[in-house]
Amino acid sequence: GEDVEQSLFLSVREGDSSVINCTYTDSSSTYLYWYKQEPGAGLQLLTYIFSNMDMKQDQRLTVLLNKKDKHLSLRIADTQTGDSAIYFCAGGGSYNTDKLIFGTGTRLQVFP
Amino acid sequence: DGGITQSPKYLFRKEGQNVTLSCEQNLNHDAMYWYRQDPGQGLRLIYYSQIVNDFQKGDIAEGYSVSREKKESFPLTVTSAQKNPTAFYLCASSIISQGRNEQFFGPGTRLTVL
Numbered sequence: 001g002e003d004v005e006q007s008l009f010l011s012v013r014e015g016d017s018s019v020i021n022c023t024y025t026d027s028s029s030t031y032l033y034w035y036k037q038e039p040g041a042g043l044q045l046l047t048y049i050f051s052n053m054d055m056k057q058d059q060r061l062t063v064l065l066n067k068k069d070k071h072l073s074l075r076i077a078d079t080q081t082g083d084s085a086i087y088f089c090a091g092g093g094s095y096n097t098d099k100l101i102f103g104t105g106t107r108l109q110v111f112p
Numbered sequence: 113d114g115g116i117t118q119s120p121k122y123l124f125r126k127e128g129q130n131v132t133l134s135c136e137q138n139l140n141h142d143a144m145y146w147y148r149q150d151p152g153q154g155l156r157l158i159y160y161s162q163i164v165n166d167f168q169k170g171d172i173a174e175g176y177s178v179s180r181e182k183k184e185s186f187p188l189t190v191t192s193a194q195k196n197p198t199a200f201y202l203c204a205s206s207i208i209s210q211g212r213n214e215q216f217f218g219p220g221t222r223l224t225v226l
Contacts, residue, residue: 008152030211030212031211031212033214035217040220040222041219042118042217042218042219043155043202044217045214045216048212048214088154088155092211098143098160098208099145099157099170099213100213102147102154104152104153104154105154
């Protein structure tokens with residue numbers, strides 16, 4: 001079945017850029033998503049990218065998609081302490097858009 | 113305001129008891145989902161429903177049950193058959209259209225078995 005993998009931790013200095021990476025196995029995903037989870041809260045949809053796009057920019061967020069390598073990344077420019085959270089990537093399951101498969105999440109810690 | 117609500121925020125259960133977690137949405141979404149989150153394991157799908165009076169098992173349905181009698185509501189019952197129910201439970205809803213499935217999440221319920 002579909003598998004989505006992320007590194008567990010990332011630590012960056014305030015003001016630097018953060019890059020969170022994700023690899024997935026199912027190339028049939030039409031859309032790929034990035035979610036943010038703050039402590040004790042639900043997930044918040046940050047952005048998404050359509051599978052025929054290579055890049056999407058939304059204010060401080062840039063999503064890059066390499067379909068050949070099945071690699072997705074989220075770049076956060078000028079990272080702030082408020083960006084400290086867990087970030088999940090997610091994609092649709094094989095031939096089945098009624099479910100999303102979530103990665104294990106990357107915990108981003110921003111230090112001053 | 114439109115959104116998804118879950119209640120209660122914290123729930124304590126004795127072993128052997130069934131408990132029901134509430135999930136309500138006023139977004140007019142057809143699809144609703146229940147996930148379980150354990151530390152370091154991401155989200156695992158328990159049950160989902162695409163339409164009223166119909167639902168499907170997810171990856172970890174054993175020990176759980178759901179109902180979908182109304183479009184707005186998708187309650188989850190954690191039964192005594194669930195061996196390790198202590199976890200954070202998240203409900204989500206979405207409209208599925210042309211391959212898009214943007215799921216919107218509730219604030220979660222933290223269940224602790226005493």
